[in-house]
Amino acid sequence: MAKRKEEQPPAGAPAWMATFSDLMNLLLCFFVMLFAMSTVEESKLQEFVAAMNNTFSIFDGGANAIGDGILVSNGVSQLNELDQYINSTGKTADSSTDGDNLEEFELNPEAQETLEEFLEEEKLKQNEVISEGIEEALNESKIGDEVELSFTAQYVQLTMNGALLYDSGSADLKADAEQVLDKVGIILERYGTGIIEIVGHTDNVPQSGSLYADNEELSSARALSVFYYLSENTFLDPVNLRHAGMGERVPVADNSTPEGRSRNRRVEIRIYNPSQG
Numbered sequence: 001m002a003k004r005k006e007e008q009p010p011a012g013a014p015a016w017m018a019t020f021s022d023l024m025n026l027l028l029c030f031f032v033m034l035f036a037m038s039t040v041e042e043s044k045l046q047e048f049v050a051a052m053n054n055t056f057s058i059f060d061g062g063a064n065a066i067g068d069g070i071l072v073s074n075g076v077s078q079l080n081e082l083d084q085y086i087n088s089t090g091k092t093a094d095s096s097t098d099g100d101n102l103e104e105f106e107l108n109p110e111a112q113e114t115l116e117e118f119l120e121e122e123k124l125k126q127n128e129v130i131s132e133g134i135e136e137a138l139n140e141s142k143i144g145d146e147v148e149l150s151f152t153a154q155y156v157q158l159t160m161n162g163a164l165l166y167d168s169g170s171a172d173l174k175a176d177a178e179q180v181l182d183k184v185g186i187i188l189e190r191y192g193t194g195i196i197e198i199v200g201h202t203d204n205v206p207q208s209g210s211l212y213a214d215n216e217e218l219s220s221a222r223a224l225s226v227f228y229y230l231s232e233n234t235f236l237d238p239v240n241l242r243h244a245g246m247g248e249r250v251p252v253a254d255n256s257t258p259e260g261r262s263r264n265r266r267v268e269i270r271i272y273n274p275s276q277g
Contacts, residue, residue, distance in 0.1 A: 123273045124153040130191055130271070131156045137190070141183040155270040156191070158184065162202075162222070162265030169210040171221035173229060181226065184269065185234035194274035197242040198223045198230075201268070203261035204248040220245025226267055 131151040138144040148159040165177040173181070188196060200223035202215040212218040220243075227243040230236055253260035 120153045127151040127156050137187045155272045158269040160267050171225050192271050195272040197270045198226045199268045200245045201266050203264040204255045216247040219247045
């Protein structure tokens with residue numbers, strides 16, 4: 001009868017050593033990563049954060065991210081949308097060999113157009129939300145009838161009729177106008193986190209016997225009077241305030257009728273989307 005062959009112990013190191021080696025490798029990678037993160041230059045990190053914030057608004061105090069809603073509540077779905085979007089646009093990146101520079105993404109023309117449309121739609125959604133908040137604030141302040149509200153992807157616009165603000169041919173604010181601007185200023189302090197532009201408009205009736213040579217000067221003076229009032233009576237940063245006069249060049253109604261000319265005499269306050277710079 002043949003003898004049973006005795007089992008020999010497996011060759012090589014014990015099995016537990018393989019697990020231990022894997023653990024040591026993971027720990028080594030972990031500490032190398034910590035060291036690398038600790039040596040990142042703060043200035044470059046801030047530049048990266050600023051670039052991402054201007055594009056997608058995902059770092060600024062937990063503000064809105066890609067898609068609708070707040071990052072904390074909708075982060076998973078939003079990140080999935082971003083991943084699908086990047087994979088579908090054919091985006092490629094050039095990586096730096098020394099790791100010192102963040103290279104810009106290169107997009108083919110079709111992908112670039114898709115990206116621009118995507119960002120435009122996102123800004124439109126953001127401004128729609130802001131517009132709804134401003135509309136509610138206007139109604140609470142009981143000036144909803146005096147201020148017309150509209151929005152685009154670039155800005156939210158508050159429009160006030162010239163007759164509410166000024167006497168004919170004048171750029172001096174009426175007393176009633178100052179009361180309205182006080183309430184508008186409070187709203188701007190709340191929602192005007194970016195650039196705010198004040199634009200004056202007139203009808204096409206030439207100036208006669210006025211302090212101003214033409215409608216260009218009158219519209220500029222009217223925009224400037226609102227600019228000064230908001231600068232002096234609100235906490236808005238004057239650096240973010242702009243003013244311009246457009247004269248009769250951008251009518252919104254027919255100047256051949258009294259009603260149309262009345263609509264064209266107006267002041268617009270535009271609250272630009274922060275991503276517009």
